[in-house]
Amino acid sequence: MSVGTSASLATVEEGIPTARERRKAGRTTRIRGSRPGFWAYAILGTVFLSAVFPLYWSFIIGSGDSTTLRKPFPWVPGGNFIDNALSVITNPAVNFWPALWNSIYSSFLIAAAVVITSTLAGWAFAKLRFHGGPALLVFVVATMAVPQQLGVVPLYILFSELGWTGQIGAIIIPALTSAFGVFWMTQYLRQAVPDELIEAARVDGASMIRTFWTVGVTAARPAAAMLFLFTFVGAWNNFFWPFIVLDRQNPTLPVALSLLQSNYFVDYSIVLAGVILATIPLLLLFIFAGKQLVSGIMAGAVKG
Amino acid sequence: MSFSQKLSKWDIKFSPYLYISPFFLMFAVVGLFPIGYTAVISFMDWDLVRNSGEFVGFDQYVWILSQPHFWTALRNTFSIFLLSSVPQLILAIFIAAVLDRHIRAKTFWRMSVLVPYVVAPIAVGLIFNAMFADQSGFINGILQAIGLSAVPWHVEPLWSHVAIATMVNYRWTGYNTLILLAAMQAVNRDYYEAATVDGAGPVRQFFAITMPSLKPTLIFVIITSTIGGLQIFDEPRVFDQFGRGGAAQQWLTITLYLYDIGWGQWNFGRAAAMAWILFIIILLIGLVNLVVTRSLVRDEGLHRELTRRQERKLAKTAKQSVKEDQR
Numbered sequence: 272m273s274v275g276t277s278a279s280l281a282t283v284e285e286g287i288p289t290a291r292e293r294r295k296a297g298r299t300t301r302i303r304g305s306r307p308g309f310w311a312y313a314i315l316g317t318v319f320l321s322a323v324f325p326l327y328w329s330f331i332i333g334s335g336d337s338t339t340l341r342k343p344f345p346w347v348p349g350g351n352f353i354d355n356a357l358s359v360i361t362n363p364a365v366n367f368w369p370a371l372w373n374s375i376y377s378s379f380l381i382a383a384a385v386v387i388t389s390t391l392a393g394w395a396f397a398k399l400r401f402h403g404g405p406a407l408l409v410f411v412v413a414t415m416a417v418p419q420q421l422g423v424v425p426l427y428i429l430f431s432e433l434g435w436t437g438q439i440g441a442i443i444i445p446a447l448t449s450a451f452g453v454f455w456m457t458q459y460l461r462q463a464v465p466d467e468l469i470e471a472a473r474v475d476g477a478s479m480i481r482t483f484w485t486v487g488v489t490a491a492r493p494a495a496a497m498l499f500l501f502t503f504v505g506a507w508n509n510f511f512w513p514f515i516v517l518d519r520q521n522p523t524l525p526v527a528l529s530l531l532q533s534n535y536f537v538d539y540s541i542v543l544a545g546v547i548l549a550t551i552p553l554l555l556l557f558i559f560a561g562k563q564l565v566s567g568i569m570a571g572a573v574k575g
Numbered sequence: 576m577s578f579s580q581k582l583s584k585w586d587i588k589f590s591p592y593l594y595i596s597p598f599f600l601m602f603a604v605v606g607l608f609p610i611g612y613t614a615v616i617s618f619m620d621w622d623l624v625r626n627s628g629e630f631v632g633f634d635q636y637v638w639i640l641s642q643p644h645f646w647t648a649l650r651n652t653f654s655i656f657l658l659s660s661v662p663q664l665i666l667a668i669f670i671a672a673v674l675d676r677h678i679r680a681k682t683f684w685r686m687s688v689l690v691p692y693v694v695a696p697i698a699v700g701l702i703f704n705a706m707f708a709d710q711s712g713f714i715n716g717i718l719q720a721i722g723l724s725a726v727p728w729h730v731e732p733l734w735s736h737v738a739i740a741t742m743v744n745y746r747w748t749g750y751n752t753l754i755l756l757a758a759m760q761a762v763n764r765d766y767y768e769a770a771t772v773d774g775a776g777p778v779r780q781f782f783a784i785t786m787p788s789l790k791p792t793l794i795f796v797i798i799t800s801t802i803g804g805l806q807i808f809d810e811p812r813v814f815d816q817f818g819r820g821g822a823a824q825q826w827l828t829i830t831l832y833l834y835d836i837g838w839g840q841w842n843f844g845r846a847a848a849m850a851w852i853l854f855i856i857i858l859l860i861g862l863v864n865l866v867v868t869r870s871l872v873r874d875e876g877l878h879r880e881l882t883r884r885q886e887r888k889l890a891k892t893a894k895q896s897v898k899e900d901q902r
Contacts, residue, residue, distance in 0.1 A: 340711040391594040401591035422609030445605040479590035508695040525697040569757040
């Protein structure tokens with residue numbers, strides 16, 4: 272952004288001899304280039320508050336007691352968050368620690384597997400010529416429009432035949448590959464690696480796998496990191512399929528959260544303490560990797 | 576031909592297939608097979624005990640289409656989808672246009688719009704369900720504080736749709752904002768300069784330059800939010816503690832209904848038919864979206880035939896020739 276804008280500003284400045292044109296150019300820079308005023312920041316501030324407020328609000332309720340919802344809204348946290356969080360953690364119906372552990376390692380395995388399979392396939396589609404390649408890539412992209420619901424009945428039958436319902440493997444296995452991931456890596460590698468580089472490696476006598484390893488994997492790293500992040504967040508937040516195939520003893524965090532509310536009596540301070548507890552890991556991830564997540568979305572959009 | 580040459584030739588010929596095979600093997604087992612098998616099951620009266628079925632033709636489809644619940648669910652899904660995607664896209668374009676300007680601390684603002692994206696839909700559902708509580712909720716509290724009457728969020732169908740759409744908007748507006756922002760930044764800034772010289776104001780520039788340039792991205796965003804919106808499950812599932820779409824199916828959606836048929840009533844034949852009906856609806860709406868978006872957003876004269884550098888160079892020489900003419 273900044274590169275493009277400053278370059279065009281430079282061209283404007285070079286070509287303005289008269290005061291009238293300078294005024295016009297001033298208008299240009301005011302519209303697109305100059306620092307926007309109060310209203311832009313007021314709008315962004317409002318957006319920021321509406322993004323953060325629901326989380327803050329649930330922390331307030333989650334740190335109060337069961338009457339907090341009925342009182343006038345307190346605005347400052349109460350002192351009960353630890354107690355409420357403990358009653359979520361120790362509630363035998365929720366299975367909090369197994370759920371947390373299941374979410375962590377299943378999301379990690381899924382993201383790692385998607386990155387590996389997508390990088391391999393993306394490299395082949397982007398940089399290797401083979402019979403049927405373009406058609407297969409179109410096929411991969413087309414499958415992205417297929418809803419998850421179209422596969423759940425046979426998958427459930429399959430996993431119950433295998434005796435895997437209730438096992439965390441039943442949510443890992445179907446998620447090991449991703450059509451989006453293949454598309455993402457193909458798009459990235461296509462423009463990130465010049466063909467000359469591959470030819471040079473081939474002329475030097477490198478095998479295909481060696482070329483992939485030295486040239487492909489090295490070039491793919493930034494895109495692979497982003498794909499890992501997106502897949503991790505997606506797997507962590509996924510609900511529909513885990514809710515169907517996992518049982519109450521061995522849930523993931525979203526499944527455990529949904530159980531919190533299904534009791535006959537709903538105590539929102541405990542439900543929302545659980546929500547905050549389950550959201551903290553991903554918020555931490557976001558604080559460390561949010562910049563990459565943002566640039567990943569922006570990069571994917573330009574190329575996609 | 577020596578052995579190593581032969582080996583190298585084989586390497587070139589078969590390596591690509593080797594590299595794509597993990598994806599396609601997995602996809603065949605957990606993607607392709609289930610899709611096909613869903614079609615087979617949808618023509619059967621599935622027996623859970625024997626785990627096999629009896630062929631019944633289109634009976635399951637006929638059964639679903641004759642259920643009043645299905646039509647309620649269809650109406651609800653569309654209502655929630657429209658209430659979420661339309662305001663969400665308008666908001667996203669608006670926020671992206673603000674972010675597209677030379678703001679300070681732009682990384683901070685970009686990150687802040689993305690915060691809701693990492694919050695699980697179930698968590699968003701639980702938070703907003705509590706905020707929208709009919710008796711004691713924060714939203715009704717505010718409405719009453721400013722002199723309005725409390726809204727029956729969990730009773731009236733339309734209000735429940737508004738509440739659920741709010742959850743969807745909360746989670747996805749920032750994500751779409753960033754996608755649209757990326758598209759805006761790819762627009763050649765020279766267009767805006769030229770438009771300013773021609774006397775077009777910011778609003779006119781937005782509709783004449785920015786919007787047409789956003790077209791491919793808008794189509795992408797609309798299609799993906801359609802696919803996602805028509806499958807909505809998580810948020811309505813936790814909108815009350817029973818998870819069945821409300822006492823009078825006020826917020827029963829197609830996927831909630833599918834779940835209930837499959838894992839509430841344990842009828843897999845009907846659930847499979849329901850899944851295919853959902854898929855056909857998504858395809859149809861996707862096509863309609865494509866046609867409508869194409870005709871609504873014009874793109875005259877904005878096909879990029881030159882690279883950005885070429886465009887910039889041309890603009891520069893044009894400006895210089897104008898300058899020389901004036902001398």
